[in-house]
Amino acid sequence: MSNTVNNTLPASLKLKTGQIFHGTSFGAPVNTFGEAVFTTSLVGYPESMTDPSYTGQILVFTQPLIGNYGVPGQDKDEFGLYKYFESDGIQVEGIIVNDYATEYSHWTAVESLSEWCIRHNVPAISGVDTRALTQILRDQGSTLAQICVGEESTIDNISALEFPNPNEENLVAKVSTKVPITYNPKGELKIAVIDCGVKQNILRCLASRGACVTVLPYNYDFNAVADQFDGVFVSNGPGSPVACVETIKNLKAAIDHLKKPIFGICMGNLLLGMAAGLQVYKLPFGNRGHNQPALNVDTGLCYITSQNHGYALNDTCMPKSWKRLFVNANDGSNEGIQHESKPIFSVQFHPEAKGGPQDTVYLFEEFLKHVRAQKVENEGFHASISDLQTSTVAAFA
Numbered sequence: 001m002s003n004t005v006n007n008t009l010p011a012s013l014k015l016k017t018g019q020i021f022h023g024t025s026f027g028a029p030v031n032t033f034g035e036a037v038f039t040t041s042l043v044g045y046p047e048s049m050t051d052p053s054y055t056g057q058i059l060v061f062t063q064p065l066i067g068n069y070g071v072p073g074q075d076k077d078e079f080g081l082y083k084y085f086e087s088d089g090i091q092v093e094g095i096i097v098n099d100y101a102t103e104y105s106h107w108t109a110v111e112s113l114s115e116w117c118i119r120h121n122v123p124a125i126s127g128v129d130t131r132a133l134t135q136i137l138r139d140q141g142s143t144l145a146q147i148c149v150g151e152e153s154t155i156d157n158i159s160a161l162e163f164p165n166p167n168e169e170n171l172v173a174k175v176s177t178k179v180p181i182t183y184n185p186k187g188e189l190k191i192a193v194i195d196c197g198v199k200q201n202i203l204r205c206l207a208s209r210g211a212c213v214t215v216l217p218y219n220y221d222f223n224a225v226a227d228q229f230d231g232v233f234v235s236n237g238p239g240s241p242v243a244c245v246e247t248i249k250n251l252k253a254a255i256d257h258l259k260k261p262i263f264g265i266c267m268g269n270l271l272l273g274m275a276a277g278l279q280v281y282k283l284p285f286g287n288r289g290h291n292q293p294a295l296n297v298d299t300g301l302c303y304i305t306s307q308n309h310g311y312a313l314n315d316t317c318m319p320k321s322w323k324r325l326f327v328n329a330n331d332g333s334n335e336g337i338q339h340e341s342k343p344i345f346s347v348q349f350h351p352e353a354k355g356g357p358q359d360t361v362y363l364f365e366e367f368l369k370h371v372r373a374q375k376v377e378n379e380g381f382h383a384s385i386s387d388l389q390t391s392t393v394a395a396f397a
């Protein structure tokens with residue numbers, strides 16, 4: 001199908017550190033700012049761009065040709081989750097590509113990448129030397145930046161520009177659900193999802209394996225409604241984990257007293273790690289792509305994983321009762337932790353993929369296996385006290 005790029009405005013990416021890249025706008029004619037980061041993923045721009053973890057970021061694709069399979073529609077699956085997107089809209093602040101495909105073709109496509117960006121008021125620039133730009137972002141680290149569209153983009157002066165840092169905001173609060181929402185209500189295992197910006201495919205990975213999934217606001221006191229669920233999942237999410245003070249506090253209490261399995265992904269790994277007593281630090285340029293090697297320190301098996309994170313746990317000194325689960329085989333950064341005696345674990349990579357390889361999707365089964373076993377054990381205990389007391393528990397909400 002042919003594309004409808006009638007937008008030939010000049011546009012530029014201005015880095016706080018002074019470098020400026022000029023190109024042509026193929027998105028919305030608006031200016032924006034964010035943290036410029038790069039991803040090495042070859043495909044999956046609709047999934048990445050709708051992933052709430054990218055809120056506050058300007059995404060640079062190292063894959064030169066972008067847009068050639070268009071953008072799919074908002075179809076939903078049997079659970080009411082978006083089939084092709086990871087949330088209900090574009091989450092990145094803007095995108096930078098080398099070569100925007102002026103024609104697209106795919107059986108799921110309903111519009112071009114340009115049309116989609118314009119509809120969502122998101123700027124996009126093509127014609128940028130993304131190889132040179134990525135080298136800068138790799139050498140100096142992820143950098144605050146502005147996208148300018150129109151005549152002012154041609155002015156090569158950044159001294160008057162402001163570069164607000166999105167990581168100083170609580171970005172999780174922006175994207176987390178405001179009210180509890182349940183998917184697959186008939187599911188046999190009840191999972192409370194702490195929503196820091198959860199991807200749709202994470203919910204699908206749980207629901208399609210028999211879980212009833214209740215998505216809760218990131219700061220919800222889930223320990224107070226512990227009788228309502230069998231396990232806890234802590235999601236991915238944007239920005240710095242340091243902003244999620246209440247989540248860390250709730251997780252700390254859960255680690256000590258909850259007696260229910262906990263599984264975390266990406267932001268979930270950072271928050272669980274902080275609750276366990278670890279510190280986080282910012283990686284120079286992060287790990288974003290679909291080909292990141294994560295080594296299981298117990299088995300020595302290395303998995304190719306999907307990743308997009310800028311922070312990592314400092315695991316050089318593990319707290320008592322905790323051990324490393326995975327490490328990154330490229331840079332040695334932490335890729336997961338595990339409690340030594342309780343069914344509590346988390347990973348820095350994305351086992352749900354979307355996009356990316358599904359080699360680690362088995363972790364959802366591992367988690368639900370623990371949830372099932374613990375439920376049986378806990379119910380045995382409840383049965384023995386049920387003669388003595390009738391428990392009334394408030395529903396979520």
Ligand SMILES: NC(=O)CC[C@H](N)C(=O)O
Nearest residue numbers: 236237239266267310311
């Ligand atoms: N995908 C995620 O959950 C990212 C976590 C966090 N915002 C980071 O950049 O490290």
